[in-house]
Amino acid sequence: MIGFQDIIKRYKHRRDCQYLSQAYKKNYALIGFGNHCIHIIYPVIQYLQINVKYICCSSPQKVKLIAQKFKGVIGTTSIDEILNDETIAGIFVSATPSSHFEIASKIIKSGKALFIEKPPCLCIEELNSLIAKQRLYGYNTVVVGMQKRFSPITTILRKKLRDKRLISYNLHYQVGLYPEGNELYDLFIHPIDLVTFLFGDAKILGVHKTSSENGGKTYLLMLEHNNVAGTLELSTFYSWQEAHEAICINMESGMYDMQQMETLTFTPSSPSFGKIPIEKVFARDSRLNSLYSRNNFNPILINNQIISQGYFNEIKTFVESVECINKSTIPTDFTSLYITYEILDKLDKIK
Structure with missing residues (x-):
């Protein structure tokens, strides 16, 4: 007869094996390495053991420090170096908001999967341009970092x-x-x-x-x-x-x-x-x-604000979509933001 201790032990063993079996095989890159990336995006990436090959930022000094801090990660100031690397499947973007539109446009054209922090652009005209580029270059995985959807x-x-x-x-x-x-x-x-x-x-x-x-x-x-x-x-x-x-x-x-x-x-x-x-x-x-x-x-993961605020699930959703493990049931691409941007555009015109 199985006792309660055996049931508990089996449950814990199954839980641990489930975590260990979640292995991701593809390579990724980060563009932008500021406060949000350091304290939210990268800790989730490390927990999920996502393979980060590049971290790109505009500061040459940061690039040198990145190579020292993260073993096996290439620091670079060149976005093109990442886009030209055929081994990179997905790119996380958390740069200056004013630069997001240009960076997103390049990544869409490259055919790589894109996770981009809000805002992906700063007006509805730019949003329409991103939607048009998706249609032109193909519908690869795009997740815009609207984390409250994933809470x-x-x-x-x-x-x-x-x-x-x-x-x-x-x-x-x-x-x-x-x-x-x-x-x-x-x-x-x-x-x-x-x-x-x-x-x-x-x-x-x-x-x-x-x-x-x-x-x-x-x-x-x-x-x-x-x-x-x-x-x-x-x-x-x-x-x-x-x-x-x-x-x-x-x-x-x-x-x-x-x-x-x-x-x-x-x-x-x-x-x-x-x-x-x-x-x-x-x-x-x-x-x-x-x-x-x-x-x-x-203080375990499920009780962390990264979970309750939705950050963890949005990053996991992106990676599992790129790795063809699970398909998101939550709308994540640029078209899903159209109504939001219509309202923002009208508010922005109020003097």
């Missing part, structure tokens, strides 16, 4: 919201000043893409923009989708230390509440007798249901 919370919400009668939603995306770039395409692209990914095509019903002399900007935005309307507060008037992101989705059956892409709860609607809410007559215990919560106690 476990987003996966849960998409399943839960399917075929439900929605009433409204409100989203808050509150961060500090952003002098180093374009807040619309670098920051606000994420919450706008999240709501278009969850609720579909959208048109702007109303918008109010506030700007300050120190560079802070706030957009108060109302969007209408096919089956719901919602409001968004997108702001750099707050704090980076107390940055806050939340979405509340109200339905006839109850309310979903997401906080910081780390917790998701559901509160069922209060029953009523006719039009009289029962809760105003009889006291009831809270019926809050926790659907997802990142566990801060046990």
